[in-house]
Amino acid sequence: MKTILDKFQLQITIERLAYQLIENYADLSSLVIIGIQPRGIFLSDRIYAQLNKIAPGNHILYGKMDITFYRDDIRKELHHPNQTDISFSVEDKNVILIDDVLYTGRTIRAGLDALLDFGRPRKVELCVLINRRYSRQLPIQPDYCGKSIDSIISQKVKVEWDKESVILY
Amino acid sequence: MQLSTKHLLGIKDLHLRDIELILSTAVQFKEVLQRPIKKVPSLRDTTIVNLFYENSTRTRISFELAEKRLSADTLNFTASGSSVSKGETLLDTVNNILSMKVDMVVMRHSASGAPHFLAKHIPAAIINAGDGINEHPTQALLDAFSIREKLGGLEGKKVVLVGDIMHSRVALSNIYLLKKAGAEVMVAGPPTLIPKFISQAFDVRVEYNLRKALEWCDVANILRIQLERQNQVLFSTLREYNFAYGVSRKLLDSLNKEIVILHPGPINRGVEIDSDVADSKQSIILQQVENGVAVRMAVLYLLSNKQNF
Numbered sequence: 001m002k003t004i005l006d007k008f009q010l011q012i013t014i015e016r017l018a019y020q021l022i023e024n025y026a027d028l029s030s031l032v033i034i035g036i037q038p039r040g041i042f043l044s045d046r047i048y049a050q051l052n053k054i055a056p057g058n059h060i061l062y063g064k065m066d067i068t069f070y071r072d073d074i075r076k077e078l079h080h081p082n083q084t085d086i087s088f089s090v091e092d093k094n095v096i097l098i099d100d101v102l103y104t105g106r107t108i109r110a111g112l113d114a115l116l117d118f119g120r121p122r123k124v125e126l127c128v129l130i131n132r133r134y135s136r137q138l139p140i141q142p143d144y145c146g147k148s149i150d151s152i153i154s155q156k157v158k159v160e161w162d163k164e165s166v167i168l169y
Numbered sequence: 170m171q172l173s174t175k176h177l178l179g180i181k182d183l184h185l186r187d188i189e190l191i192l193s194t195a196v197q198f199k200e201v202l203q204r205p206i207k208k209v210p211s212l213r214d215t216t217i218v219n220l221f222y223e224n225s226t227r228t229r230i231s232f233e234l235a236e237k238r239l240s241a242d243t244l245n246f247t248a249s250g251s252s253v254s255k256g257e258t259l260l261d262t263v264n265n266i267l268s269m270k271v272d273m274v275v276m277r278h279s280a281s282g283a284p285h286f287l288a289k290h291i292p293a294a295i296i297n298a299g300d301g302i303n304e305h306p307t308q309a310l311l312d313a314f315s316i317r318e319k320l321g322g323l324e325g326k327k328v329v330l331v332g333d334i335m336h337s338r339v340a341l342s343n344i345y346l347l348k349k350a351g352a353e354v355m356v357a358g359p360p361t362l363i364p365k366f367i368s369q370a371f372d373v374r375v376e377y378n379l380r381k382a383l384e385w386c387d388v389a390n391i392l393r394i395q396l397e398r399q400n401q402v403l404f405s406t407l408r409e410y411n412f413a414y415g416v417s418r419k420l421l422d423s424l425n426k427e428i429v430i431l432h433p434g435p436i437n438r439g440v441e442i443d444s445d446v447a448d449s450k451q452s453i454i455l456q457q458v459e460n461g462v463a464v465r466m467a468v469l470y471l472l473s474n475k476q477n478f
Binding site: 066068069070074075077078079080081082083084085086089113116117118119 | 170171190193194196197198200201204205206208209210211214470471473474
């Protein structure tokens, strides 16, 4: 077991990701943050809170999205759906999809499909905490990345939000 | 995460765990139905036939909409106008349909046990959409979903089923489900429309006085008088039935609390329920219909994985 990010590193990484978003989007009112259920929302909660701390007074739209019904593996196994909470249209918005670990890219593929049911965004970008390189099964790459790591298939990456650390085991 | 059964034939054989899984999945499908695009691609590899040997408005439309919202391909079969009138048997009809690569069968039949019979002979998943006077499981599930949504839960809630208990598949499925979920159940109506040994068989209360029943309950599920299934005189006239067992505004106003009113539809206005009750804010009849689509989506979604794809 190896620690990829400890508590301090996790905090400064989240701060950096938030600053990068602010750097790229001068007009934060056009920004929509969407956390992918279930595990992406821990990161999106933190980034959303950080954005409001750095640039208070901006009305950034924030939603949570479940992608269970869009998965491509439901014939292998059914997963229990989580709550989707997007009470606004993403039409013509700049959407940042947020998930904790980018691995095969299949969750993000499903997320893109799910997102389009809420409108046609102007632009969609992907923000992840951990990017597992060389393991993609679809042509999907992150636009904002906390840390890229090299790992083999038998290894697992786990973000332990209660302990505020990321481990590889 | 999966159901313990391949078919949904009745609530009788369902575990509480299955019921909870269906209801919690339905919550998420209800959210899907509020979206700009009310559709998910989950069942786009699935073909479903709606086999209706008996008339239906709500259930058929609700199932069809649920299937379409899940992106399934749907076929509609109604007995009238089909080869059933030429003498084709149920099993032959279904086997012919299945040979066209149909994965699931939603079925309503006037004979109790028809879907159970079919389940023994065909490989597809069967969902009972009402069989004779036996069960109507998806109705009980959507009733439970609606009560839970309104009151926050089922456990310990007092639910009275009012009216034609004898001929009602909705009543039987509701009794099974409510008892499994820990609710207290009462049946109320004229003695001629309540099976004699129902309290011993299902551990439910029996009340012949409507006022007393309504005073006891938190929720009243008013059932339709099923004239099409009654082949003998069980009460004198509909007017007299309304007088003794019709739920009126005046009666509800005279209770010292506000109860929730359900009705599975179709409503016989002025018979079992008066218009000013059916259309009041106490009534969640239209919410039941809305929830029906979400609950049926959950059932179809959860059973679709039981096939050999």
